[in-house]
Amino acid sequence: MSSHETAGRPDALLDVRDLRVSFPGKGWRTPDTDVLKGVGLTIRPGETLGLVGESGSGKSTIGRAVLGLAPVRSGSVTFDGERIERAGARRRRALSRDLQVIFQDPYTSLNPARTIGDTLAEPLIGQGAGTREARTRIGDLLDRVHLPSDAAGRLPREFSGGQRQRVAIARALALRPRLVICDEPVSALDLTTQRTVLDLLLEIQQETGIAYLFVSHDLSVVRFMSHRVAVIHRGEIVETGDAAKITSEPDHPYTRTLLLASPVADVAEQRRRREASEQAGTVGRA
Structure with a gap:
């Protein structure tokens, strides 16, 4: 096939x-x-x-x-x-x-030498969008991820990790994908x-x-x-x-071990989970 x-x-x-x-x-x-x-x-x-x-x-x-x-x-x-x-x-x-992707690290997934606007424009221009169309779409994307419009002219180093990840989300959304x-x-x-x-x-x-x-x-x-x-x-x-x-x-026993290993806010419950996880074996050996 x-x-x-x-x-x-x-x-x-x-x-x-x-x-x-x-x-x-x-x-x-x-x-x-x-x-x-x-x-x-x-x-x-x-x-x-x-x-x-x-x-x-x-x-x-x-x-x-x-x-x-x-x-x-x-x-x-x-x-x-x-x-x-x-x-x-x-x-x-x-x-x-x-079909698009959002990667793990917001600090390495963005080119530090390119403005946010250039980063968001790249997939749009690559798919044939004109400059005016790309500029309008970038404004819509920044608004969608709750970033100010002047973010387009700034560099990644001017943003926090959470803001950078919003930029990465905006980039993934630029072409209106069906699956991310x-x-x-x-x-x-x-x-x-x-x-x-x-x-x-x-x-x-x-x-x-x-x-x-x-x-x-x-x-x-x-x-x-x-x-x-x-x-x-x-x-x-x-x-x-x-x-x-x-x-x-x-x-499945492996999923139960993952669940026991998940952190919780309650100290007593976390202790109980840790003890149960140790009895079940480490995640890697599950």
Whole structure:
């Protein structure tokens, strides 16, 4: 089947099936490392799927494979009915209208030498927008993410981490995508700023009907953001279901260990969770 043939569930915006990704070993005799081992997930239009797992579980690799940034060994990635796992550079540029990403670190995801206006104009001009159209759209984007209009002429160093992440969100929204991959978008921010950014993402979803693949190691953040949750462990999806169920009464032992490891404000409850987690074994050995 070619990259332009259709496949997947008809109601799914994104349909990933039996996805396998391997990275070559460091030495010529070193075998490849299997990072994803037959992963499957779906996202419907307007839905947020939370993808949760510990560091090294393969969760970010799924997002990178969807974006064409990780080599797919086998399996399929279908977006809006089209197979895209082997799409070429030209097709990827066209897909960027509908498929965007917000990276983890707001300090490194923005070019420090370019103004915010130049950063936001780049995807617009790349898709053929004129200067006047781009300027109008940039003003709309800054307003959408609650930044002042004069932000366009300023450099990233003049903004806080939370404000920079708002700029990154504006850049992702510039082309009015249908799906945004949020790769740990708040993990580098303090708790107060995290809530502000999460509220902004929810507000944008309610206004536009955008869908998110929300990648995180934090079950509490995933619970707040997601309609459904998929839990990944050592390159395999071990549990998928309704967010409220998965993040409060999970079935899989690994998910229960993740839940026990999640921080809570109550000191006594945190102590109880820590003791239960130690009895169950560390997350890495779960």
